[in-house]
Amino acid sequence: MNKYFSSHFHQDKVIVHSNKRDQRCLNIVGRLAPVLLLSSIAATTIFSFYLIFPNPFTDHAILNCDLFEGMWIRDLEGSRYTNSSCVTLPESKNCFKHGRRDKGYLNWRWKPEGCDLPRFDPKNFLEMVRGNKMAFIGDSVAKNHMDSLLCLLSLEEMPKEIYRDSEDRNMIWHFPDHDFTFMILWSKFLVAGEERVINGTSSGTYDLHLDKMDTNWTPNLPTIDYAIISGAHWFFRPVYVHEGDKLVGCVFCNEPNVTNLSVGAAVGMTLRVALDYINGCRECKGKATIVRTFSPAHFENGSWNTGGSCNRTSPLGKHEINIRGSELELRNIQVEEVKRANKAGEKHGKSFRIVDVTRAMLMRADGHPGVFWDNKYMKGYSDCVHWCLPGPIDVWNDFLMAILERQTGIVSQNMSRI
Incomplete structure (x- = not known):
């Protein structure tokens, strides 16, 4: 070849x-x-x-993300509403109207460590609670929370005021397009309590009865779908706790032969009684009971009646708060009582959840009205208990919506793992 x-x-x-x-x-x-x-x-x-x-196969890590452990980060988007755009905003929380000039405290958002907390969506919230009734049960800080939610929901639909008592403590609003009823039921202690009157003068000392409920909220319970319960600030005064004919103990009394109770112990006792009452209410068909944990005050250089003030203009860092303080001790007691109630409620198809605001709000000493609240009855005193509107308190409704989404089995698409 x-x-x-x-x-x-x-x-x-x-x-x-x-x-x-x-x-x-x-x-x-x-x-x-x-x-x-x-x-x-x-x-x-x-x-x-x-x-x-919504993703039905969402990673359990997202569902189990601790929304309440995190930090405040800069956010130039600011608030969804303003002090002038919210027509239901109460005068005493309108800090800008009463002279506050700094606005930087609005440019922060809460960032959980393991996920993103979606912003409150009034449209989705109203759809989620369509045809339901929601009640805030508690003191003036509970009303502060309600006022924040009212401002946010008004971005989607203007509510109609149905009822308001002479002291602005009990109020009912209705959103007709969504058939959603929204109310605040005033209660200082959740259980029955009366102030001691000495020689015709209020003494500031209270007697509480663990065997009797506060009837300002309990008659409404069978009609309520979502109950948001809170309270603790009224326990920072002399309080005698009774059960039947027995004196259990007293807060801030220091009397011989009387058991001294901490504020946390007294709060825990009354919360347990309230949650047990809900668990035992056979005619109550509520979808969920949500306990909002203690909202800390930030008086510096004195207490409320000794010149204490709150003049900060930016959040504290995590390293600047006392993680072993009395506020977190009180929060821990509330969390344990909710866990106990939820375990008992499972037998009756009842659900108990937590909106844990304590750690986040410990960092927000900048969010109170301070001297910018124009209370004609308390001239010269700073309000370092309640919160400006708009302000850091609005994050409570981000928390609330996330908890309700979890309760209904719908997880926001924005709550993504990072």
């Missing part, structure tokens, strides 16, 4: 083998084409499903 022929012979063999490989590849691709097409269609369908509907 000459060199020329030999060369072309080997080239032809290479070409033949190459053609055979190409043919095999085409056969394989042909056989795989239907599989690849089906896989593509399935992937597209699943992707579209995730975009349109």
Whole structure:
């Protein structure tokens, strides 16, 4: 065989083998084409499903994300509403109207360590509670929370005021487009309590009765779908706690033969009684009871009646708060009582949840009205208990919406793992 022929012979063999490989590849691709097409269609369908509907297979890590452990980070977007755009905003919380000039305290948002906390969405919230009744049960800080939620919901629908008592303590609002009723039921202690009157003068000392409920809120309970319970500030004064004919103890009394109770112990006792009452209410068909934990005050250089003030203009850092302080001790007691009630409630189909604001709000000494509240009855005193509107308190409703979404099994698409 000459060199020329030999060369072309080997080239032809290479070409033949190459053609055979190409043919095999085409056969394989042909056989795989239907599989690849089906896989593509399935992937597209699943992707579209995730975009349109809440994810039913959400990672448990997201569902179990601790929303309440985190930090405040800068956010130039600021508040969803202003002191002038919210027509229901109470005068005493309108800090800008009464002279506050700094606005930087509005440019912070809460960032949980393990996830993102979605911003409050009034449209989705109203859809979630359509046809339901929600009640805030507690003191003036509970009303502060309610006023914040009212401002946020008013961005979607203006409510109608149905009832208001002479002291602005009990109020009812209705959102007709969503058939949603919204109320505040005033209660200092959750249980029955009366102030001691000495020589016709209020003494500031109270007697509480663990065997009697505060009837300002309990008659409404069977009609309420969502109850948000809170309270503690009224316990920072002499309080005698009774159960039947027995004196259990006293807060800030220091009397011989009387058991000294801490504020946390007294709060825990009354909260336990209230949650047990809800668990025992057979005619109550509520979807969830939510306990909002203690909201800390920030008096510096004195207490409320000795010149204490709150003049900060930016949040404290995590390293600047006392993680072993009395506020967190009180919060821990509330959390344990909710866990106990939820365990008992499971037998009756009742749910108890926590909106844990204590750690986040310990850092927000900048969010109180301070001297900018114009209370004609307390001139010269600073309000370092309640919160400016708009202000850091608005995050409580971010928390509330996230908890209700979890309760209904719907997790916000924005609550993504990072």
